[in-house]
Amino acid sequence: MKIVMIEPINISMMKIEECRQRMEAEGHELIAYSTRAEDDQEMIKRIKNADILIIANQPLPSEVIRAAENLKMISVAFTGFDHIAMDACRENDILVSNSSGYANQAVAELAFGLTIDLMRKIKDSDQAVRAGKTRAGLIGNELAGKNFGIIGFGSIGQKTARIAAAFGCNILVDDHKKHQLGEELGVEYLSIPELMQKSDIISLHVPLKDSTVDLISADEIGLMKKDAILINTARGPVVNSEALAEALNKEKIAGAGIDVFEMEPPIPSDHPLLNAKNTILTPHTAFATEEAFIKRAEIVFNNIEAWLKEEPQNVVS
Known part of the structure; x- marks a missing residue:
């Protein structure tokens, strides 16, 4: 052959x-x-x-x-x-x-890396030090006790759940199948709208198919808490980028960590997320270790x- x-x-x-x-x-x-x-x-x-x-x-x-x-x-x-x-x-x-x-472990680790960076304002803190500034405006939040929502509870979602549980988070998932890990971690099973409303952090781990394109659109983003963050290490088209950018710029949600886009990087200079507030963008590196x-x-x-x-x-x- x-x-x-x-x-x-x-x-x-x-x-x-x-x-x-x-x-x-x-x-x-x-x-x-x-x-x-x-x-x-x-x-x-x-x-x-x-x-x-x-x-x-x-x-x-x-x-x-x-x-x-x-x-x-x-x-x-x-x-x-x-x-x-x-x-x-x-x-x-x-x-x-x-x-x-x-790449199950690699993707889960980056999803959590983006989460910690946003929660503790690491990127902004680094820039503040380099600019001779103090911690003013950089007070972050702890993960312990937060509701960590996972949409897509397959292998990567479950890896992410284990990490979140180790930090003391409450795990919410949209998958209503009963998993052994779910029982072990005391997972709460919710519909996507309920999960969007209740979560402090939402991490996406679904494949790209017809049913998941724009799975997270303006309606779903509109259900999020004002101090909640969204993490996408799944596929770009799962999230409506324009709706997400609008919510970020109007400070309707607290932040987003995005590793995937509608196309492979480099992304175009007019992409809505490039200039959106409170974002951390990585060039599709979640799997790359x-x-x-x-x-x-x-x-x-x-x-x-x-x-x-x-x-x-x-x-x-």
């Missing part, structure tokens, strides 16, 4: 060579590109004869997939797969596996090996 890694997946050349040897020992060929393709035509050239494709988060449109006549399997070095034309995969009987779970990238590479190649043994795993199509 010809395996093509169409873009870098943030692992060292040493690790790539280990993976190459692992594949060659089974009689397969691995071609790994060190840069992203500049356009669709370049992508088509790269994967034209591929049997298996490895891709991270570069958009993979239907015309590229349909041009790869030998393509049978895609191993996505990412949790989300909304950047892949799944209709073309289904039409051509191409199996797609993702790398779900590789050295430890997570190593885990991801292992999952990517384990997915391929499992498929070759006719025991596919992490299947999304």
